[in-house]
Amino acid sequence: MKYIAFAAAMAASPALADQAVSINFAGEIAGKPFSCAETFEGIGAKATAVRGIDYRVFVSGAALIRADGTAQPIALEQDGKWQLDDLALLDFEDGSGGCSTGTAETNTALRGTVPEGEYVGLAFNLAVPFDKNHGDPTLAAAPLNTTAMFWNWQGGYRFVRIDMVPVDKAADGPKGWFLHLGSTMCPAASKTEAPTAECKNPNHLPVSFAAFDPATNAVVIDPAAVVAEADMTVNAAETSPGCMSFPGDADCTTVMSKLGVPYGDIPAGAQQLVSKR
Amino acid sequence: MRRLALWAGRIGVAGLVLATPMTLAAEPYSWPIPAWMPAPPVPDDNRMSTGKVELGRHLFYDARLSADGTVACVSCHVQERAFTDGREVPVGINGTLGIRNAPGLANVGYLPLLTWANPHMSSLEFQALIPLFGDNPDEMGNNGQEAAMFARLAADPYYQTAFSAAFPDHATPDLFTVTRALAAFQRSLISVDSAYDRFKRWGEKDALSEAAKRGEQLFFDHRFECYHCHSGIHFSDNLQTSRSAFAEKGFHNTGLYNIDGAGAYPANNTGLMELTGDPADMGKFRTPSLRNVALTAPYFHDGSAETLTEVLEHYRAGGRSLADGPHAGNGAQSPLRDGLIVGNSATEAEVADIIAFLESLTDPGFITNPAYGDPWPADHPAVVKRVLP
Numbered sequence: 038m039k040y041i042a043f044a045a046a047m048a049a050s051p052a053l054a055d056q057a058v059s060i061n062f063a064g065e066i067a068g069k070p071f072s073c074a075e076t077f078e079g080i081g082a083k084a085t086a087v088r089g090i091d092y093r094v095f096v097s098g099a100a101l102i103r104a105d106g107t108a109q110p111i112a113l114e115q116d117g118k119w120q121l122d123d124l125a126l127l128d129f130e131d132g133s134g135g136c137s138t139g140t141a142e143t144n145t146a147l148r149g150t151v152p153e154g155e156y157v158g159l160a161f162n163l164a165v166p167f168d169k170n171h172g173d174p175t176l177a178a179a180p181l182n183t184t185a186m187f188w189n190w191q192g193g194y195r196f197v198r199i200d201m202v203p204v205d206k207a208a209d210g211p212k213g214w215f216l217h218l219g220s221t222m223c224p225a226a227s228k229t230e231a232p233t234a235e236c237k238n239p240n241h242l243p244v245s246f247a248a249f250d251p252a253t254n255a256v257v258i259d260p261a262a263v264v265a266e267a268d269m270t271v272n273a274a275e276t277s278p279g280c281m282s283f284p285g286d287a288d289c290t291t292v293m294s295k296l297g298v299p300y301g302d303i304p305a306g307a308q309q310l311v312s313k314r
Numbered sequence: 315m316r317r318l319a320l321w322a323g324r325i326g327v328a329g330l331v332l333a334t335p336m337t338l339a340a341e342p343y344s345w346p347i348p349a350w351m352p353a354p355p356v357p358d359d360n361r362m363s364t365g366k367v368e369l370g371r372h373l374f375y376d377a378r379l380s381a382d383g384t385v386a387c388v389s390c391h392v393q394e395r396a397f398t399d400g401r402e403v404p405v406g407i408n409g410t411l412g413i414r415n416a417p418g419l420a421n422v423g424y425l426p427l428l429t430w431a432n433p434h435m436s437s438l439e440f441q442a443l444i445p446l447f448g449d450n451p452d453e454m455g456n457n458g459q460e461a462a463m464f465a466r467l468a469a470d471p472y473y474q475t476a477f478s479a480a481f482p483d484h485a486t487p488d489l490f491t492v493t494r495a496l497a498a499f500q501r502s503l504i505s506v507d508s509a510y511d512r513f514k515r516w517g518e519k520d521a522l523s524e525a526a527k528r529g530e531q532l533f534f535d536h537r538f539e540c541y542h543c544h545s546g547i548h549f550s551d552n553l554q555t556s557r558s559a560f561a562e563k564g565f566h567n568t569g570l571y572n573i574d575g576a577g578a579y580p581a582n583n584t585g586l587m588e589l590t591g592d593p594a595d596m597g598k599f600r601t602p603s604l605r606n607v608a609l610t611a612p613y614f615h616d617g618s619a620e621t622l623t624e625v626l627e628h629y630r631a632g633g634r635s636l637a638d639g640p641h642a643g644n645g646a647q648s649p650l651r652d653g654l655i656v657g658n659s660a661t662e663a664e665v666a667d668i669i670a671f672l673e674s675l676t677d678p679g680f681i682t683n684p685a686y687g688d689p690w691p692a693d694h695p696a697v698v699k700r701v702l703p
Binding site for chain 1: 553648
């Protein structure tokens with residue numbers, strides 16, 4: 038009986054055994070912190086100068102890793118705004134300047150708790166999990182009611198939205214090069230109905246660092262290496278501007294493997310979007 | 315049946331029109347929205363009440379809000395046209411032409427920013443000051459003459475009880491009460507019962523024609539990219555509900571003009587740049603809602619497209635080319651055109667299907683709902699000199 042009472046007391050006050058954890062993220066382009074006012078030089082196959090007009094990503098399933106390799110999920114603070122269950126929206130744009138579809142608020146860290154203990158690494162997924170990805174966004178709680186991250190019910194959300202615009206645009210060329218990662222080929226009867234089973238291309242982007250100290254390390258997101266072989270000044274006819282994950286887009290052929298996902302016949306490579314420092 | 319039961323509640327609200335202002339004061343406000351729809355956000359200093367909405371409706375239709383008694387809000391926002399006026403630009407007092415197309419008011423309470431391109435116009439209360447007191451252009455012509463306007467209202471027997479019913483602690487017509495009542499009425503203008511809503515939200519599979527169903531799939535296809543900007547319950551990337559963590563806004567240059575080859579718009583209509591001063595904001599206008607869009611012609615910020623076919627032709631070309639005149643230029647080549655507008659190869663049949671889908675966004679109940687209609691008898695001083703479009 039004594040033991041049960043003790044266990045109940047522990048369950049009732051888990052805060053006693055928890056420690057706060059904050060995982061800081063840096064959103065960058067070619068090594069420079071993202072800013073709606075900044076110009077980023079030397080992007081893509083033609084070393085194009087671009088401005089950034091949007092920069093947001095979803096992170097889910099974040100966990101700290103113990104020395105024995107076991108994962109301890111981070112219990113995210115439920116702030117009613119950026120973090121919902123184990124999902125968070127990171128937002129590096131502040132709605133200023135060219136970011137005219139953005140929001141003034143930014144969010145650059147995961148905030149939560151883990152049981153007190155020794156942790157050595159970090160893992161997370163740059164994705165919205167399937168069970169949250171195809172619901173009705175008008176009914177969803179924040180941040181899943183953010184229309185800027187929404188495709189349609191069949192496709193779900195954009196996990197990564199990094200919108201770049203060349204400074205010098207050819208008169209007949211595209212006016213922007215947009216990197217959107219999300220699930221494709223989801224089996225649904227209509228573009229506005231949720232799929233009945235997991236998408237053929239979930240396009241989740243799992244990330245893990247065997248060594249990561251939240252006190253001194255930060256996660257760095259940077260699309261420069263991902264688009265290194267893509268030309269920011271062209272867009273394949275009849276396709277989305279830039280690479281939006283959709284099959285059959287010539288603008289994606291050098292890009293998706295560098296996001297760590299397969300694309301048509303092209304196998305997945307090592308992801309080059311996310312690193313740590 | 316569940317839909318009918320739910321919407322019966324709206325008829326109940328409309329029925330209250332016959333009640334006296336004093337009894338309305340005690341009525342809690344009930345949003346005319348189905349369960350799936352979050353309510354609009356409401357400012358702390360302007361909570362909704364049935365009495366306030368009713369007062370706002372009377373003010374909305376009252377031409378004594380203009381200096382010469384000819385212009386009411388309805389003079390540019392007519393219910394049958396989903397609260398637009400059918401003109402390229404509105405006509406204010408003394409025949410003064412407006413600068414931008416009168417926007418529709420369906421679901422306007424969900425917009426974090428009002429008007430076409432003003433990043434500071436963040437409440438309906440604030441926005442009401444512009445038609446009332448603006449002098450470039452003159453709309454209702456009260457600049458410097460607010461005392462006379464409030465005196466006209468205060469003399470009317472209806473308002474003598476209606477203001478105290480709506481604002482028990484602040485029972486006179488003045489800047490605070492008039493703007494708040496107008497805002498409360500506009501927040502009550504909810505349109506979520508189109509054929510498309512019945513198809514999508516209520517499972518009425520035969521509510522849409524086959525053409526509209528095909529058009530829906532095209533609208534939400536990345537080949538046309540319509541939904542990148544016309545997204546969400548309002549078909550606009552400008553949205554704020556009572557459940558939103560923050561306001562979402564979206565301004566875009568759609569390549570309507572390219573006067574100088576560098577993306578210039580006509581000098582009197584430069585969009586967001588007019589207020590931000592940032593040259594990169596040239597030609598950026600707020601994405602309009604597409605609800606009831608078939609009723610709100612002409613289109614674009616300056617009313618320069620007469621039909622939806624013309625609008626879709628613009629997007630097919632990825633911009634508008636004007637061969638001659640002072641605004642000549644090829645908008646598709648504008649360096650400022652939004653990158654999401656890429657042009658497309660839509661066939662005539664596909665364009666017809668998309669238009670059928672857009673027509674399915676018309677809400678017949680919205681444009682006939684008596685709760686949104688003119689409350690004044692035809693011979694009342696509020697309306698005897700009123701000009702309608």
